Amino acid sequence: MPDYPTSGRPLLDVLRGQRIDPTPIWLMRQAGRYLPEYRALRAEKGGFLDLVHDSEAAAEVTLQPIKRFGFDGVILFSDILVIPHALGQDLRFVAGEGPRLSPPLVDATLASLEAVPERLDPVYRTVGLVADELGPDKTFLGFAGSPWTVATYMVAGQGSRDQADTRRMAYGDPEAFGEIIDAITTSTVDYLGKQIEAGVHAVQLFDSWSGSLSPAQFERWVIATNAKIVAELGDRYPDTPVIGFPKGAGEKLPAYARETMxxxxxxxxxxxxxxxxxxxxxSLPVQGNLDPLALIAGGERLDHAVGRIKRAFVGRPHVFNLGHGILPDTPIAHVEHLLALVRQG
Structure with a gap:
């Protein structure tokens, strides 16, 4: 990792390999339903996708957590499924049920879709608006879904517990599935590149469903695709760190870290x-890994969990975060207490 000078943005400096005390902190899904100001804006603007496509509102949502808590970073308010939407699938969010993509590629071909890349334009505008308002000590994170996780939604048309339709396709017709993965990968590199050009300082790849794969399939559909994205972004934007988040990787995590770079x-x-x-x-920077339910529980259990994580990573660059997204019923007071614990140094 290159020896970067201090940027004045602690979170960015950690992602570039520096050990900083107190540990910088942001939380996955920190802009969302646990915040009353988010719920109020969502009620005013309508559906989730309407909010994502309203650049001014999305910028406001992105900044809400940093205005309330003073986190060390903000993450773009958007969704991983904007990529399939741009590739030509219709996208809607059903209240109480989640996203729906049509036609699902278990019943249709990738070639039947007509790409609509301009559907991503509001996202880039949101990035620019946030970048103009962000303080000089804060890090702006962009993101995209990792190709495997995005593919599970494109194939099935919705989320599923075990990603069975997608795993069957990956085994039964790897050529057709590989075309889907390649299309997502290419689009993701371009999408993240344009976020970087619009003003983000670092990007994260979310692979929420990587834990459902066998070791060989994990190597093929997670490690190989992430390595390609990291390499291409590194060639184009060598100063922009990439965070990989393969949820559920377990014992495959060290191989992921080594091979994706x-x-x-x-x-x-x-x-x-x-x-x-x-x-x-x-010396690889790590991010995590407080259980979101420990944050809800609060009290001594939260204190103990935070202390254990801080002690475990005291010898390497560390960004404090949750092990997945903050939950809607998380008490605001517990988030404030977490910040105080982390910033005790």
Whole structure:
């Protein structure tokens, strides 16, 4: 990792390999339903996708957590499914049920879709608006879904518990499935590149469903695709760190970190932090990994969990975060207490 001078943005400096105390902190899904100001704006603007496509509103949502809590970073308010939407699938969010993509590629071909790349334009405008308002000590994170996770939605048309339709397709017709993965990968590189050009300082790849894959399939559909994205972004934007977050990777996490060459790796709440520190490449920045339910529980259990994570990663660059997204019923007071614990140094 290159030896970067201090940027004045602690989170960005950690992602570039520096150890900083107190540990910088942001939380996955920190802009969302646990915040009353988000719920009020969502009620005013309508559906979730309407909010994502309203650049001014999306910029406001992106900045809400940093205005309330003073986190060290903000993450773009958007959704991983804007990529399939841009590739030509119709996207809608059903109240109480989640996203729906049509036609699902279990019943249709990729060639039947007509790409609509301009559907991503509001996202780039949101990035520019946030970048103009962000303070000089804060880091702006962009993101995209990792190709495997995005493909599970494109194939099935919706989320599923075990990603069975997609895993069947990956085994039964790897050529057709590979075309889907390649299309997502190409689009993701371009999408993240345009976020970087619009003003983000670092990007994260979310692979929420990587834990459903066998080791061989994980190597093919997660590691190989992420490595390609990291390499291409590194060639184009060498100063922009990439965080890889393969949720559920478990014992495959060290191989993921080594082979993808991500600049930092996110670890979920199921990972023992002491094991992660020992197993991951030395000096690799890590991000995580407080259980979102521990944050809800609060009290001594929260204090103990935070202390354990901080001790585990005291010898390497560390970004404090949750092991997955903050939950809607998280008390605001618990988030404030978490910030105080982390910033005690």
């Amino acid at each position: 991500v600049d930092a790796v996110g670890i979920d709440e199921t990972i023992n932090p002491e094991w992660a520190d020992e197993a991951l490449p030395a």
